[in-house]
Amino acid sequence: MNKDSARRYSTRLVLGAFAVGVMLSAPFAWGQGQKVLKFIPQADLRILDPITTTAYITRNHGYMIYDTLFATDAKFQVQPQMVDKYELSSDKLIYTFTLRDGLKFHDGTPVRSADCIASIDRWSKRDALGQKMAESTESWKAVDDKTFTLKLKKPFPLALEALAKPSSNVPFIMPERIAKTDASTNITEPIGSGPFKFVKEEWVPGSKVVYVKNTDYVLIKEAGYKGEKIVIISATDQPIVHSQSLLTAEMLRKLGLNVDLQAGDWGTLITRRTSKEPVDKGG
Structure with a gap:
């Protein structure tokens, strides 16, 4: 794992935790031996889709349950997040991305190239920087389940910065079947591969939002944190x-x-x- 994993992850998580209201229900959490952290957020979480809205409360919710291909480290430099390694062709027109091992969504399914491509496609229809990148994009293509390519019509120097965009709209990765939802229609199934799982059945708009730890998420020390x-x-x-x-x-x-x-x-x-x-x- 890249030695900058800890720094880029911590930057990402600070963004996710900043102003997020985490309210874990005691019976659900204590039953799994977890601690309960309660917090009153600055706004009410009413929209669960971080692509259809730029509201910060929804962006923060997104950082709780989703992950991103790239992120920024403590020096604001772009580093791989879900991506293990990447290559750029000499003509700067083809990026090849390879995902890390062991990435799983909250429903237990593995994160695949098709999920990433569908998620970026949906995001690029709503986000301004994503739209500019799409103008320079010829195609996204899955090589296999862990490797995919971005082929550009012309060099786009901000490609990695776009994929690491830290604030609304954030290019969060979702399962392909969910990411296929029209970009102007709110998703109804908030499933990601991030550090926390959203407990939808305990969500009461205006009252509480419940998250539980994703035990399948790669811990900081396992990712190379020193x-x-x-x-x-x-x-x-x-x-x-x-x-x-x-x-x-x-x-x-x-x-x-x-x-x-x-x-x-x-x-x-x-x-x-x-x-x-x-x-x-x-x-």
Whole structure:
């Protein structure tokens, strides 16, 4: 596994945890020996499809249950996520992607090339950057269940950045049968391959959203995490941001990350987020 796995995963999960309201029902969770984390989100989750809406609450929900082909690391560099390796032809017109071993959707089915192609196709019909990439795309083709290609009409320098797009709309990967849903029609079956499973039968709009841990998801340490410190700055003078930081830190710690939660004010948070210095030097 790529040595940047931990950093890119932690960046991705921070985005997913940021402002997400996780409300696990005690009977369901405790029955599996899991801890219960309850949180009141900044908005009500009413739309489950992260492709038909740009609402942040739905984007955050997407990061809980879906995964992406690429993501950005702590230095905002694009790194493989679901992709194990990729190659670009010398003329910069053909990308060849190979998926990691062991990727599974929450229904137990393996993640295939066809799922990725259908998901990117649906996303590209709604997202502005996806639409620009589609204009330069000649075809997507499955070589086998784990390998697929993107053939371009002309070089598109932002191809990987598009596939690693961190905010709405995010190119989340869904099963092909779900991704075949019209891009303007909300999906009704929220199944992904991400770190948490959505318990739809316990979802009560305006009241609670329930997620449980996906035990098939590859853990950080198994993906090559070496215990690097992840710094989260909490703006204690901003109650909403502070509560979101506490939630993020708790979720990352439960996944085995070495989290350093540091208190500060809003000005400190903005200054350090825009700094190019490493975290041990005030960045």
